Structures are given as C-alpha cells and as structure tokens.
Amino acid sequence: MAESLLVAAAESLIGKLASAAVQQASLVVGVHHYLQQMKGTMDLLKAFLLDADQKKPHSNALKEWLRQINRIFSDADNIVDDFECEALRRHVVNTHGSFSSKVRRFISTSNPLIYRLRMAHQIKDINERLTKVAADGHMFGLQMIHNDTRPVHVREMTHSHVNPSNVVGREHDKQNIIKLLVEDGHDRCLSVIPIVGMGGLGKTTLAKLVFNDTGVDQCFILKMWVCVSNDFGLRNVLIKILNSLPNPANEKFENYETEQLQNRLRNILQSQKFLLVLDDVWNEDRAKWNELKEIIDVGAEGSKILVTTRSHSTAAMMRTKPSSSYPLERLSEEDSFCIFVKLAFEEGEEEKYPHLLEIGKEIVKKCVGIPLAVRSLGSSLFSRVDRTEWESIRDNEIWDLAQNENDILPALEISYNRLPSYLKPCFASFSLFKEDVTISSYDCVNVWQALGFLPPPKERETMNDVANRFLQELLLKSFLVDFVDHGRYYYFNLHDLVHDVAVFVTKGEFQIIYPSSSKIDEHVQHVRIMENVLPDQALVPTCLKTLMFPYKATNVVFLNTMVSRCKYLRILDLENSEYESLPHCIGKLKHLRYLSLINNKKLKELPNSLCELQNLIALKFWGCTKLQKIPKGIGKLISLRQLNITARQPNFPERSIENMTFLEELEFFGCENLDSLFEGIQLARLKSLEINHCGNLKSLSFHAVRNLESLYISDCEKLDMLMGCLGNQIPFSHLKSVGLSYLPQLVTFPRWLQGCMNTLHSLLFYGCENLEELPEWLSTGICLKVLEILDCPKLLSFPDNMHHLTNLERLVVGGCPELSKRCLPGSGQDWHKISHIKKVVIHDTYE
Known part of the structure; x- marks a missing residue:
C-alpha cells in the first residue's frame, strides 16, 4: 500500500532538484546536466503515477513496477540529499574550519575530483533505472496526467471541529448510562458498567459525554479517566490512574514501585465516592482484572467504573451483573x-x-x-x-x-485515498507513533521535516506554521480527535482505527517490529522497535531512514552496528535508552536530521563527532541527568531549529548558540547549575522557550528573545519573574502560549503578561501555591482559547468581567478548592461568569 506515497515522493524530489542549493552544488561539482536529465524523467513518471494513484491498481505486475519506482526514488533522494549535505559541509568548513581541517577534508573522500566521479557514476545509474521504468509505463494502460485535478478545499478553523457535546443520535444512550451510574443499589461492592461495541461506534465519545455531564459531576467526589488500550499490566494501569488525579506535590509516579503505587492509590480512594473510566480495554485475563479491582475497591458506596471495550468477553468478565453491560448499537x-x-x-x-x-x-x-x-x-x-x-x-x-x-x-x-498527495506521507508517519498517546504538532514537525515531508515555508512562515497548516487539513478530514489549540502548538489524539489505517496503507515502507515479528521487509525505510528484544542486526535493511529504539535499550553492539551500517538515517530516536555513550562514528551520519536522546539517564558524554552533523535540525538530550557538558563545537550545528538541553555545566555556551541562526525552539531541563541566561546575546529567530527544573537560575534576559510565541517556565523558584521589565515596559508582542508552573514566588499575574493579551491563545498556571488573584485585565484576552488553572489553592474567584472572553473555548480548574466550589455548574457563585465557555472542567477533574 505504500505505493500511494509515490506521487508525494516524486513531487518532493522534483522540488529538491529545482532548489537553489542543489542547482548551485551540481554546477560546482559538474553534474548539473545529469541532474536535469533526472528531473525530466521524474516529471514523466509523476504523470504516470497520478493516473495509477487515482486508479488504485490491483495487478501484481503493476504493483511490482510501482515498488521498483519506490526503490529508485529512495536511492535518488539519498543522492540529491548528498548534494545538500556537501554544500552545507563546505560552508561550515569555510566558516569554522582551521587550515589543517581543510587539508584533511581535501584528502578525504570529499576531495572534489573523487566526489565528482562518485556522484556522476551514481546519478548515471539512477538515470538509467528511471528511464527503464518510465518506458514501461504505457504497458499498464496508464495515461499521462500532468496536473492533479482533484480539488483541495480547506475550511476555516471555526467550522472544523465538531464539539463532543454536539453528538447526533446518542442522547438516549447517554441518559441510560447516567442512570446506571447515579443509581445506588444495595450492593456495597464496586459496580462496573461496560459499554461494548465494535470500533468506530463512538464508545469513547459517549463515555466523555457522560463523564462531563454536570449531574455526574455532582454525584462523584473524584473522577478519573484512563485510556488503557493493550497494556493492562498492573503497574502501568496504576500509574495512569494516579496521573489522572490532581497532583499538587507533582509526584513522579513512574519512579514508584508497584507496592508504593497501590498504597498511594488506596489512600486517595479510601472512603471516597469515585467514578473511574477505563477506556479501550482489551484485557481478557480475569486474574489481571481481579488484581486491579481488589486494589481500587476501597471507595465509598456508589463508586462506579465505566468501561469501554470492543470485546464482549472483556465486558462479560468485568461487569458486575449481566444487566449492567451496555451494548452500543449502530x-x-x-x-x-x-x-x-x-x-x-x-x-x-x-x-x-x-x-x-x-x-x-x-x-x-x-x-x-x-x-x-x-x-x-x-x-x-x-x-x-x-x-x-x-x-x-x-x-x-x-x-x-x-x-x-x-x-x-x-x-x-477511501478517505485516505482522497487526501492530496502532500498530506499522505504526513498521515503515513502516524503509523510510527505509539497508540493511545497524545501527539503534539511539536512532535509532527520534527518527524515531517526530518523526512522531507514539508515544503519550504512561505515568506514570514516557519516550518511549525507549515506543519500546523497540514494538521488543520487532517483535522478537517476527521482523522484527528480531541484537538486542542494552544496557539503555537496543537495537541490531538488518533482514533485507534485511524492508526490502523496508517499502518495498513504504509505496509512495506513503515514497520513496527515486535519480538513476534516473523519478517522485516527488505525494502522497509522507517522502523520502530517496540520491545527490548532486538531483531537480528543482519536482517535490518541498510536503507533505513528512520530507526526508533525501544524503551530501555542497552545493546551496545546493536547500536554501533546500526549507526555504522545505516548511513542514510534521517531520524535516530534513542529516547529512554540506557547507553553510557554514543558511537564516535555517529558523526558520519551526514543525512541525519533528528536525534533524540531524551531521558538517557546513564549517558555521561556526547562525542565531539556529533558536531559534524551539520544537517541536524532537532537535537534533544533533556533528561540526560549524568551528562557533564555540551560539546565545544556545538555551534557548528548551524541547521538546528530545535535544541533541548540537560547538562551539569554551570556556564551555558551562549555564543555558540547565537551562531545557530535558524534556531526556533530551545528548552532547558534540569540544568541545576545554571545561574543566568542570555546575557549579551540576541536570539532573534527564537519562537519557543521552555525552562524546567533549573533551581538555581536567577536571571533571564528576555530582551534577547523578543520574538517568542511560546513561553513555559516551571520549577525555577529563584527566578525573578519581573523578567527585567519595569512598569509598562513589555518585551513581548507575539506570544501565543504561556505556561507558568511550580513557581512559589508568584503571588500575582506577572505584569508583563498584560502586554501580550491581544495575541495570547493559551494560558496555563499549574502548582503556583501562592498565587492569590486573577487581574481584571485578564478579560482583555481577545484571542484566548485555553485557560487552565491547576493546584493554585489560594485563588478564590474569577474577575467579574470574564464574560468578555468570548473566544475562550476550554477552561480547566482543579486543585483550587474555593474557586472550584464557586464554579460548580448552575449553583456556583462564579458560574454565571464562565457559563458561556464551550468546554468547562471543574471540581478537580481535568483531561
């Protein structure tokens, strides 16, 4: 099915061949004529592919022809990408290299004469293969379509999202389930009500309608929502339940043992009347269910569990009695x-x-x-x-x-087939994301840009803007659910069946590898390994462009082999691995765009060769708590757009970062030895800044980052929240999203926020225990769509003019006892101030 991506691949290659960088490099190397010949043949093939994409071929011969084209396109892409890499390498050598490094480069394989001969040979081979398959196009009855005539329509965002509360045909089901939940029988045991039905019927949507109903709010002291999916392991489910509850102390339950988890949860639930939703349950093992139920069966009489499942066996096993199961009809x-x-x-x-x-x-x-x-x-x-x-x-x-x-x-x-060609690769990449996790546009832009799925941004547009535009189109096609707009970033989920479609249509090119996988496709290009039982390294194709390692990967030999053999990698994801160091040869992955080392808690150093990856767009090593320092030559990574840092060094190499003229997103996490940031530098292109758990940071010159669109600060208790801004001197005029959390020094809203209220889309305050009031000028937030206030117990009320926030779509309040009480639907003293908001989550429940 991956053949459906060929039109997009052709368009991407043709665009690269016409780019200024490739044109200039090909003239310098002396292969310009060969590349123009390649572009002409690509145009011809694209015309055939447009017809094949619309006809959806079923003959084996035609499918094999398309597979051949796919393999040639992949090889051609590597060659064209090589030109871009070479042009950038020369620029870095000329800018940063010493005389000796230039000499070493000249006598290496990058010697101009050797390089020209090698590239000319490879391009000639590609052209011969392209010419042969192009000549076969007429054999299959394909017509040449030079323009994709299928229209593409985009609605404005105001028409795009069907509110979950506006569901057709389910009001009767909703009332029936609410009746089952609120009725208190004479049974003291925990009551379980399964909603059971096939995929796509709307079980989860129905459960959400029930969960957010005001009558249900008033019936239960605690409400918890957990998406279980395929993993019903006790520890995993306990963590999810605890994470769904208010967490004023910001406990990290992932670090707890199972015994600690169950004790913590039992203490919270003890004698409380609660509602627990277990969404998308597949488990049919009665022993696992009984083990969980025994732990949580400590609530007050009337506590309920609402389950959604496709399995009638699961429903029969979990339900309290036959009459409590609710089969959902079409x-x-x-x-x-x-x-x-x-x-x-x-x-x-x-x-x-x-x-x-x-x-x-x-x-x-x-x-x-x-x-x-x-x-x-x-x-x-x-x-x-x-x-x-x-x-x-x-x-x-x-x-x-x-x-x-x-x-x-x-x-x-059918809906996928009707997507415009440029969206199909983006949709296909969803097959690499884990099921039942919230995805951010932050994640999408990394993957899409690294794999070349995004076109160049327009004037005054960033790659993040392009990715957001694509996500809006996918939302309008109803492929995305639970879509939340935070201004610069979007967050959303995929229905599990949509994820299944992504896996189905990308078979042969994208592959998830499980220990039980019997075969790895020899031409697969994008791989995620799901469990720490690594495949035979000899079976992994060397043509990989994406390689995502499993949780807690430790096999050093496998890592070294993959890095040395898979020289065309664009994405290398080592998140949550347990390696103490990286192979020195990682510097030879010149095509690499995305490298994630997040939460490698044993990683002690980064090799200096890392700084040779001049094409790297995203580098993430936050959570690497043993990392001593950042490599000195990091300033050579001039293509970086995103940098996420954890390091123990006290002095941040600010001048090196200033050289990264394309840097748009910067995050500091757990840099406990940092004292100040951005003294005497300017990061004019920086759009997003996050600073987390930097306990000794005292000063931050925000005049160095005046063009920010997104700002998040968490757990920096020594930081001066005046930001060096006095009176009405406001440095921000573009901010769309602000999050401030676990800042005990914060007593009132920072005054500088007032200057960006006419651009702000999202405002989040978490764990600010001394925050006492919300200012009247909060109502001037004409663009504000999301307001979340959690664990700010000293907040007592909303300003009187909250009704002026006419664009506010989502309000979440939790861990604020008095404020929550005043905002109870219908009866709270402040309810009239917020009743106009589409989505209100109060009474210590939030999603």
Whole structure:
C-alpha cells in the first residue's frame, strides 16, 4: 500500500532538484546536466503515477513496477540529499574550519575530483533505472496526467471541529448510562458498567459525554479517566490512574514501585465516592482484572467504573451483573445521514444539491451506521459538488472487497485515498507513533521535516506554521480527535482505527517490529522497535531512514552496528535508552536530521563527532541527568531549529548558540547549575522557550528573545519573574502560549503578561501555591482559547468581567478548592461568569 506515497515522493524530489542549493552544488561539482536529465524523467513518471494513484491498481505486475519506482526514488533522494549535505559541509568548513581541517577534508573522500566521479557514476545509474521504468509505463494502460485535478478545499478553523457535546443520535444512550451510574443499589461492592461495541461506534465519545455531564459531576467526589488500550499490566494501569488525579506535590509516579503505587492509590480512594473510566480495554485475563479491582475497591458506596471495550468477553468478565453491560448499537440511517450532511455541506447549502443528497444517502447506507466512517467520508466531500466525485465514492470497488462483519477500513481507506498527495506521507508517519498517546504538532514537525515531508515555508512562515497548516487539513478530514489549540502548538489524539489505517496503507515502507515479528521487509525505510528484544542486526535493511529504539535499550553492539551500517538515517530516536555513550562514528551520519536522546539517564558524554552533523535540525538530550557538558563545537550545528538541553555545566555556551541562526525552539531541563541566561546575546529567530527544573537560575534576559510565541517556565523558584521589565515596559508582542508552573514566588499575574493579551491563545498556571488573584485585565484576552488553572489553592474567584472572553473555548480548574466550589455548574457563585465557555472542567477533574 505504500505505493500511494509515490506521487508525494516524486513531487518532493522534483522540488529538491529545482532548489537553489542543489542547482548551485551540481554546477560546482559538474553534474548539473545529469541532474536535469533526472528531473525530466521524474516529471514523466509523476504523470504516470497520478493516473495509477487515482486508479488504485490491483495487478501484481503493476504493483511490482510501482515498488521498483519506490526503490529508485529512495536511492535518488539519498543522492540529491548528498548534494545538500556537501554544500552545507563546505560552508561550515569555510566558516569554522582551521587550515589543517581543510587539508584533511581535501584528502578525504570529499576531495572534489573523487566526489565528482562518485556522484556522476551514481546519478548515471539512477538515470538509467528511471528511464527503464518510465518506458514501461504505457504497458499498464496508464495515461499521462500532468496536473492533479482533484480539488483541495480547506475550511476555516471555526467550522472544523465538531464539539463532543454536539453528538447526533446518542442522547438516549447517554441518559441510560447516567442512570446506571447515579443509581445506588444495595450492593456495597464496586459496580462496573461496560459499554461494548465494535470500533468506530463512538464508545469513547459517549463515555466523555457522560463523564462531563454536570449531574455526574455532582454525584462523584473524584473522577478519573484512563485510556488503557493493550497494556493492562498492573503497574502501568496504576500509574495512569494516579496521573489522572490532581497532583499538587507533582509526584513522579513512574519512579514508584508497584507496592508504593497501590498504597498511594488506596489512600486517595479510601472512603471516597469515585467514578473511574477505563477506556479501550482489551484485557481478557480475569486474574489481571481481579488484581486491579481488589486494589481500587476501597471507595465509598456508589463508586462506579465505566468501561469501554470492543470485546464482549472483556465486558462479560468485568461487569458486575449481566444487566449492567451496555451494548452500543449502530446509528440509524437517519442519524447517520444527519451527521454526513453536516460535514459535507456548509449549513443550509445542501438544499441546492438534491441530486447529491440522494447519492449521499447511498454512501451513508454503505457506512452501516458507524459514526467514524460517516464522519470521515462526509468530511472528505466538504464543498465538493461534482456529481462524478460523489458517485466515485459510492461506486468504489473497495466496498466490494472481502471484509469482516465489523470492518470499517474501506470507508477510512477511501478517505485516505482522497487526501492530496502532500498530506499522505504526513498521515503515513502516524503509523510510527505509539497508540493511545497524545501527539503534539511539536512532535509532527520534527518527524515531517526530518523526512522531507514539508515544503519550504512561505515568506514570514516557519516550518511549525507549515506543519500546523497540514494538521488543520487532517483535522478537517476527521482523522484527528480531541484537538486542542494552544496557539503555537496543537495537541490531538488518533482514533485507534485511524492508526490502523496508517499502518495498513504504509505496509512495506513503515514497520513496527515486535519480538513476534516473523519478517522485516527488505525494502522497509522507517522502523520502530517496540520491545527490548532486538531483531537480528543482519536482517535490518541498510536503507533505513528512520530507526526508533525501544524503551530501555542497552545493546551496545546493536547500536554501533546500526549507526555504522545505516548511513542514510534521517531520524535516530534513542529516547529512554540506557547507553553510557554514543558511537564516535555517529558523526558520519551526514543525512541525519533528528536525534533524540531524551531521558538517557546513564549517558555521561556526547562525542565531539556529533558536531559534524551539520544537517541536524532537532537535537534533544533533556533528561540526560549524568551528562557533564555540551560539546565545544556545538555551534557548528548551524541547521538546528530545535535544541533541548540537560547538562551539569554551570556556564551555558551562549555564543555558540547565537551562531545557530535558524534556531526556533530551545528548552532547558534540569540544568541545576545554571545561574543566568542570555546575557549579551540576541536570539532573534527564537519562537519557543521552555525552562524546567533549573533551581538555581536567577536571571533571564528576555530582551534577547523578543520574538517568542511560546513561553513555559516551571520549577525555577529563584527566578525573578519581573523578567527585567519595569512598569509598562513589555518585551513581548507575539506570544501565543504561556505556561507558568511550580513557581512559589508568584503571588500575582506577572505584569508583563498584560502586554501580550491581544495575541495570547493559551494560558496555563499549574502548582503556583501562592498565587492569590486573577487581574481584571485578564478579560482583555481577545484571542484566548485555553485557560487552565491547576493546584493554585489560594485563588478564590474569577474577575467579574470574564464574560468578555468570548473566544475562550476550554477552561480547566482543579486543585483550587474555593474557586472550584464557586464554579460548580448552575449553583456556583462564579458560574454565571464562565457559563458561556464551550468546554468547562471543574471540581478537580481535568483531561
């Protein structure tokens, strides 16, 4: 299925071949003519591929032809990328290199004559292979389509997101489940109510409607939401439950033993009437369930557990009694059609197209009452009024393929096929993300940019802006859920079936490797290893572009072998590994764009060769608590856009960082020896700054970072929160997102915040135990969409003019006893101030 990505690959390569950097480098090396020949053949192949992508070929011969093209494209991409690497290397040598280093470079394999001969040979080979497959295009009856005529429509964000509370056809189900939850039987044992049904029916959405209902709020003292998924290990579930509760002390439950976890949870739940939602449960092992239930069965009478599961066996095992299980039925055709029309047309426009409505009814019928399928197809047809487009979905042969009774992949695959080519690789990358985790645009931009999935940004636009634009389009296609806009960054989840589709359509190019994996595809390019049982290194292809190691990886031989053999890596992810050092040969990975060493708690040093990775865009080593210092030559990493740091050295190499003229995101974590930052330097392009757990940091010159869009400061108790700003002197005019947490010195809102209230989208205050009041000028936040205030117990009320925050979509309050009481829906003294907000989470519950 990875053949569907070929059009995007062709477009990306053609764009690179036309870029100024490649043009200039090819002229210098003397292979410009060969590259122009490659570009011409690529244009020809793209014309065939556009037809193949629309026809969705099924013949084995055509599929093999497309696989050959895929392999050639991958090799061509490596060659073109080599030119970009060489141009950048020469720039760094000329700028930073000494005379001796220039001599060493000249007599190395980068000698201009040797380099020219090698590249000319490789390009000639690629051109011969491209010419051969291009000549075969007519054999398969493919037409040459020079322009992708499929229209792309984008809605404004105000029309994009269906509010979870605005769910069609489930009000009756919601009331039935609430009735089961609030009724107190005579049984003193913990009552369990499973919602059971096939994937895509909306079990999780229904559970959220119930969970956020005001009547349910008033019935339970504690509410907890846990997404369980495939891992029902006791320790893992206990950690998730504890993390779903208010945590004023900021305890790190991941570091606790199981005995400590169960004692902590039992103490919290003891004699409390609670509601626990266990979402997406697959476990059918009764012993595991009984072990968990015994631990949490300490609450007050009337405590309940609400479970969502696809498995009837799981539901039967967990339910308290047969009558407590709630099978969720499919939507009626009428309700399904209502959802479809809502997503396929602007409000009221459907009346102009009665012929499309008739076709729409037939499409909805094929979705057999499954909301996820209806939403996906309805979104894909938004504002498209060409009758043939609607008929092509209705008559698509995918519907006729053999399917399981509960299979909705055809509807989602059709929606995927209708994505514009530039979005397909981005969607495909979701297969590498773990299931049931919240994803941020911060994560997406790293992966997409490293793999070359993002086009160059427009004027005054960053790569983060491009990624956010793509995410908005995927949201409009109903592929993303629980979407939260924090200004500069977005956070969202994937429905597990959408993740399944991503895995399905990328088979052969993207692969998740489990210990039970019987085979690794010989042409796979992107790999995540899920468990610390590493595959035979001889079976791992050397053409990899992505390699993600498992949790607590320790095999040094495997790491050294992969780094030395996989020379075309763009992404190397070693998060949460346990290596004490990195191979010195890592400096030879000249194509590497993304290197993550997050939470390598045993890592003591970084090799100096790391500074030879001039193409590196993102370097993350926060949480490396034993790392003594940053390599001296880090300033040579001139392509860096994101840098995340943990180091024990007292002096931060600020002048080196100032040389990183493309740096947009900078994070400090656990740099306990830092005393001051940014004295006498300017980081004009920096857009995002995070400073966490830097306990000795006293001063921070924010005049050095005047163009910030995102600012997060946490657990820096000695930091002067005036930021060197006196009176009305405000250094920020672009801030979209601000988070301040665990700052005991904070008593009132920092005055400098007032100067950015007309740009701020997201404002978060966590664990500020001495924060006493919210200012009246908070109401001037005309763009504010998200306000979260957690564990600020001295806050007593909201300002009177909160109703002026007309764009506020999400308000979360927890760990603020008096404020929570005043904000209870309907009865609280401050409820009238916040009742206009779409999503309000109060009474110590938050998501």
